[in-house]
Structures are given as C-alpha cells and as structure tokens.
Amino acid sequence: xxxxxxxxxxxxGGIPFSVSADHSPKIEIVGSTTVLPIASRAAERFxxxxxxxxxxxxxxxGKVDKPSHRLRILVNAGGSGVGIHSVARGRSDIGMASREIxxxxxxxxxxxxxxxxxxxxxxxACVISSEIYDAGIHDLSRQEIRDIYxxxxxxxxxxxxxxxxxxxxxxxxxxxxxxxxxxxxxxxxTAKTPGTLLVTGSNNEEQAKIAQSDSAIGMLSYxxxxxxxKAIGIRDKKDIITPTRETIRKGNYPIxxxxxxxxxxxxxxxVKAFLEFLKSPAGQQVVExxxxxxxx
Amino acid sequence: MAxxxxxxxxxxxxxxxxxxxxxFAALNFIFLCCAGGLFFFLIFESYPIFKLEGFDFWLxxxxxxxETYGALPMLYGSTLVTALACxxxxxxxxxxxxxxxxxxxxxxxxxxxxxxxxLAGVPGIVYGLLGVSFLSLWIKDIFGLLDGxxxxxxxxLLAIMILPxxxxxxxxxxxxxxxxxxxxxxxxxxxxxxxxxxxxxxQALPGIVGAVLLGIGRAMGETIAVxxxxxxxxxxxxxxxxxxxxxxxxxxxxxxxxxESIGEGAHWSALMALGLTLFxxxxxxxxxxxxxxxxxxxx
Numbered sequence: 369x370x371x372x373x374x375x376x377x378x379x380x381g382g383i384p385f386s387v388s389a390d391h392s393p394k395i396e397i398v399g400s401t402t403v404l405p406i407a408s409r410a411a412e413r414f415x416x417x418x419x420x421x422x423x424x425x426x427x428x429x430g431k432v433d434k435p436s437h438r439l440r441i442l443v444n445a446g447g448s449g450v451g452i453h454s455v456a457r458g459r460s461d462i463g464m465a466s467r468e469i470x471x472x473x474x475x476x477x478x479x480x481x482x483x484x485x486x487x488x489x490x491x492x493a494c495v496i497s498s499e500i501y502d503a504g505i506h507d508l509s510r511q512e513i514r515d516i517y518x519x520x521x522x523x524x525x526x527x528x529x530x531x532x533x534x535x536x537x538x539x540x541x542x543x544x545x546x547x548x549x550x551x552x553x554x555x556x557x558t559a560k561t562p563g564t565l566l567v568t569g570s571n572n573e574e575q576a577k578i579a580q581s582d583s584a585i586g587m588l589s590y591x592x593x594x595x596x597x598k599a600i601g602i603r604d605k606k607d608i609i610t611p612t613r614e615t616i617r618k619g620n621y622p623i624x625x626x627x628x629x630x631x632x633x634x635x636x637x638x639v640k641a642f643l644e645f646l647k648s649p650a651g652q653q654v655v656e657x658x659x660x661x662x663x664x
Numbered sequence: 665m666a667x668x669x670x671x672x673x674x675x676x677x678x679x680x681x682x683x684x685x686x687x688f689a690a691l692n693f694i695f696l697c698c699a700g701g702l703f704f705f706l707i708f709e710s711y712p713i714f715k716l717e718g719f720d721f722w723l724x725x726x727x728x729x730x731e732t733y734g735a736l737p738m739l740y741g742s743t744l745v746t747a748l749a750c751x752x753x754x755x756x757x758x759x760x761x762x763x764x765x766x767x768x769x770x771x772x773x774x775x776x777x778x779x780x781x782x783l784a785g786v787p788g789i790v791y792g793l794l795g796v797s798f799l800s801l802w803i804k805d806i807f808g809l810l811d812g813x814x815x816x817x818x819x820x821l822l823a824i825m826i827l828p829x830x831x832x833x834x835x836x837x838x839x840x841x842x843x844x845x846x847x848x849x850x851x852x853x854x855x856x857x858x859x860x861x862x863x864x865x866x867q868a869l870p871g872i873v874g875a876v877l878l879g880i881g882r883a884m885g886e887t888i889a890v891x892x893x894x895x896x897x898x899x900x901x902x903x904x905x906x907x908x909x910x911x912x913x914x915x916x917x918x919x920x921x922x923x924e925s926i927g928e929g930a931h932w933s934a935l936m937a938l939g940l941t942l943f944x945x946x947x948x949x950x951x952x953x954x955x956x957x958x959x960x961x962x963x
Binding site: 432446447449453454457459522533540541560566568577 | 728729730769796800810892894896897910920921924928946
C-alpha cells in the first residue's frame with residue numbers, strides 16, 4: 369500500500385527532484401516518465417561529477433568558486449508531449465521523450481530547430497494483470513490486441529482466458545508509450561480506441577491501476593513490469609516473442625523505441641556537458657542501471 | 665450597478681476617515697479588476713474554439729486533439745459528480761449540524777467544531793491518494809464492479825471532502841439563530857426536536873444554502889482528487905445514469921492536458937473554453953442560489 373501511495377506521489381507529475389532557490393546555473397529537464405529515471409539518476413551523478421571537476425580546478429588555479437555557482441539540475445515529469453512542447457517553447461532546457469518527434473510537432477515547432485539526442489533503447493510491453501497471466505494468458509496476437517482496444521473482444525475467455533470482462537487501460541494521447549504502442553498495433557500513433565475503460569497518465573499511474581485490477585490490459589515501458597503487472601508475448605502466426613532484456617537487445621522484440629533528450633538548437637554550456645556525460649560510458653552505465661538498453 | 669445609478673443614493677457612505685477609505689476603495693477596485701480580468705482572459709483565450717466549433721463545442725461528444733473538440737462528456741461528468749456529492753452530503757450534514765448545534769452542550773460542541781475545521785483544511789491530494797488506495801477498491805468490491813474508478817467513486821470522495829465545510833458552516837448558521845426564538849418555541853410547548861426542525865432550520869436556511877453553495881464550488885473545481893479516481897474517459901456513460909462507469913470532469917481534463925498545450929493552438933483554446941464553462945457553471949449555481957434566497961426572504 370505504501371508503494372501504491374509512492375507511485376501516485378510520483379505520478380502527479382511536477383515534483384522537482386532537486387530544488388534551487390538561488391541563481392546558480394541550472395538545467396531544467398521536463399517530459400517522459402519513461403526517460404525520467406535516467407535523467408534523475410544522471411543528474412545526481414553529474415552534479416557530483418561537476419563538483420569534483422571544480423575541486424580539481426580549484427586545486428590547479430588556487431581560486432575558490434563561490435558556492436552559489438554550483439550547478440543544479442531539476443527533473444520534472446509530464447509526458448513526452450509535454451517535454452517536446454516545453455523545450456520548443458523555451459520553458460525548459462531539455463525535453464525528455466520516449467518517442468520520436470511526430471510530423472505534426474515537427475511542423476508546429478519548426479522555428480525551434482529541435483535536436484534529438486538518443487541515449488538509450490526501451491521496449492513497450494503489452495501488460496496484463498497477474499491474475500490473468502496466472503490463469504494462462506501468456507501471449508496475444510496483434511489482431512487480438514487490436515480487437516480488445518476496439519471493443520470487439522470484451523471478455524478474456526474469447527482469447528482463451530478465464531470468463532472475466534476485460535478492463536482496457538489506455539493512456540493520455542500525447543504520451544510516448546501510447547504513440548509507440550498504437551503505432552505497432554494500429555499503424556497509427558493516435559489511433560482511436562472505443563474499447564477503452566480507463567485512461568491513465570504516467571507509467572506509475574498505469575502500473576498502479578493495472579495492479580489494482582484483476583483483469584486489466586495495458587501498455588507499459590518494459591522496465592515498469594513487475595510481479596503484479598506481467599508482460600506478455602506478441603504472437604505472430606506460430607512465433608511468440610516475449611520481451612526480455614535479451615530479445616530487446618537483439619532487436620527481435622517488435623515494439624522498441626529510442627529514449628531521447630531534446631534540445632532547441634545545438635546545446636551549449638552546462639546542457640552540452642550534461643548530454644555529453646549521458647553519452648559517455650559513465651552516462652551509459654546510468655542508462656543500464658535504470659533498466660534500459662544503452663544506445664550504441 | 666444599475667440600482668445605485670437609478671435611485672440617487674451616494675456611491676460611498678459618508679464617514680470621518682476619508683483617507684483610509686480611499687485606500688480600501690483602491691484595494692476593492694484591484695480585486696474587482698482581477699475578477700473581471702480573469703473572466704475576459706478566459707473569453708479572449710477561448711474565442712478561437714467557439715469560432716471553430718460554435719455551439720457544437722458544448723454539444724459534441726468527441727474530443728480528439730487536432731480534429732474535433734466536444735465538451736459534453738466533461739460537462740456531464742462534472743455535473744453528475746457534483747450532484748452526487750450534494751445528494752450524499754446535504755442530509756448527512758444537516759442531521760449532524762442539527763445535533764451539534766441544538767443538542768450538544770458547549771464543550772463537546774467546541775471540540776467537534778475544531779475537528780471539523782481541521783478536516784475542512786485537508787488538501788485535495790490527500791483525499792485523492794486515500795481515494796485511489798482505498799475507496800476505489802472498496803467501491804469495486806462492494807458493488808462487484810469491473811473497476812473501481814467510476815463517477816460514483818469520485819462523487820463519494822467529493823462528498824467526504826466537502827462534508828466538513830458544509831457541516832461546520834451550516835452548524836454556524838443554526839447556532840446563530842437567536843436564543844429568543846428557541847425560548848419562545850419551547851414556551852409555546854414545542855419539544856426540543858420540533859423547535860430544531862420547525863424554528864431553527866427555516867431561520868438558518870440562508871446560511872445553510874450558502875454553505876452548500878460553497879461546497880458545490882469546491883466540488884466542481886476539485887482537480888487532483890477526482891482525476892485520480894474518475895477514470896478520465898471522455899465518454900458519457902451508457903446508459904446515461906450509470907454512475908458505475910468511468911467518465912471525465914472538466915478540472916480533471918484540464919489537469920491532464922493543459923501542460924502539453926500551454927498558450928497556443930486550438931487545443932489550448934478548447935481547454936480555456938472548458939475553464940470558462942466551469943466558471944459560468946459555478947457562477948450560475950451561485951446566482952440561482954442567491955436569487956432563491958432573496959425571493960424567500962421577501963415572501
């Protein structure tokens with residue numbers, strides 16, 4: 369229960385991970401809750417790394433920097449759409465997106481010269497409540513998932529499960545995970561899904577709602593899968609590909625996406641240093657520790 | 665405005681400390697400007713969507729960003745959860761208020777009041793977290809539902825949220841009824857119970873209606889608590905009175921979508937139009953409530 373509460377505290381979005389009141393240099397990062405663990409972990413490490421560099425510099429030059437000049441990195445949630453929008457409009461320094469910039473966004477923010485910095489790879493898993501998984505559903509075909517989201521299949525028994533109605537969980541339409549998932553299922557990132565019963569926002573929120581239900585289906589970043597929310601395989605004729613670190617790394621699992629940091633124009637100063645840190649071996653280790661696949 | 669222009673009454677009451685009065689008048693003016701400014705800002709920002717959709721904005725049932733914006737499901741959801749909350753709150757609040765005001769001696773009464781006022785100040789997010797962790801699961805189990813994120817859950821949660829406010833204010837109104845009324849009624853041979861129902865309650869009615877209106881205002885505007893338990897599905901339930909299905913309210917819609925569209929485009933304009941609609945709804949309810957009270961007082 370404490371965990372559910374914690375999830376939702378995070379899910380509200382807009383929780384600064386480090387707060388600054390002074391005018392020291394600061395980087396604001398906003399967007400996808402999928403990329404957020406990388407950003408907050410990297411921010412912590414980069415702030416330390418930066419301090420270390422400064423101490424070295426002080427030893428070399430013999431001059432002490434003012435303590436108020438310490439770099440601060442603020443990380444906020446909101447979703448990929450929010451991340452792209454806020455960086456394009458100058459409300460943040462870096463946007464996080466767990467998808468590519470869509471054609472309409474490219475057109476809309478043409479003047480902002482958005483630049484994508486890919487740092488990792490993640491899979492979107494089709495997930496179901498553990499009760500259904502334990503009752504024998506371990507995979508679904510693309511057609512079956514499509515029919516569930518269209519409301520044509522309403523009961524788990526129609527796909528070989530128990531006689532229980534399906535709680536179809538969808539996501540807010542600007543969310544990166546939804547774009548990627550719907551693009552695979554329907555071939556259209558903003559597909560309409562009349563079968564939906566619940567709409568959720570962040571990964572935390574969706575995970576908690578699926579865990580609370582005993583007959584739900586939804587979509588989640590692979591790293592958010594746990595004991596109560598199980599990932600199922602995608603069946604294509606006789607082949608079943610289940611998302612595992614192995615199948616994602618090899619590129620066999622079909623629903624994979626890049627995890628992106630986005631800047632308006634070429635990055636400079638602290639932002640550039642932070643992005644370079646993310647692409648360095650130390651940064652790629654952060655990606656790995658966050659549960660994602662490093663980007664080659 | 666029209667009244668003091670027509671009957672030659674002076675705008676300001678005569679008094680001795682003119683200087684101080686002008687300071688207060690200026691502050692008053694700033695406040696009026698803020699209220700008016702907010703209203704005109706909402707109209708200005710939502711104008712493009714009304715130009716695009718016309719009245720279909722209020723009548724349409726489909727909200728697809730970039731294609732069409734129909735606010736009916738949100739309007740319906742907001743109205744229904746608020747009505748549901750009122751339906752649950754009013755009888756309960758009145759019963760407890762009568763007991764606290766008329767039958768409780770002063771020390772326990774003060775204790776009850778202080779606890780209620782403490783509860784009235786608990787922020788919405790706290791109720792939201794409790795709602796999503798417990799209430800939605802209870803409702804799901806009790807009614808044997810497919811899922812616990814429903815209009816009924818949101819209505820119950822709002823009822824719990826506004827109960828302390830409505831209760832403590834209506835209790836104040838009852839307690840403020842002069843003691844002579846009660847003494848006279850008791851002297852005429854009415855029982856304590858009859859006095860409370862037939863004398864105190866009608867006298868306190870304006871205050872009670874005010875309390876309920878304040879509660880409605882809070883319920884209509886509550887964002888986060890509702891957003892977590894209502895299911896956020898932009899669809900009118902089928903059949904329409906099915907309170908055990910997911911739906912969407914205006915504040916919850918704003919909470920979910922505002923950040924991705926701040927300040928530009930048809931989407932933003934549509935969200936501002938939702939805000940304007942909510943503003944007008946609360947305004948209308950308050951207006952009707954006050955009107956009803958005025959008519960009652962005259963008759």
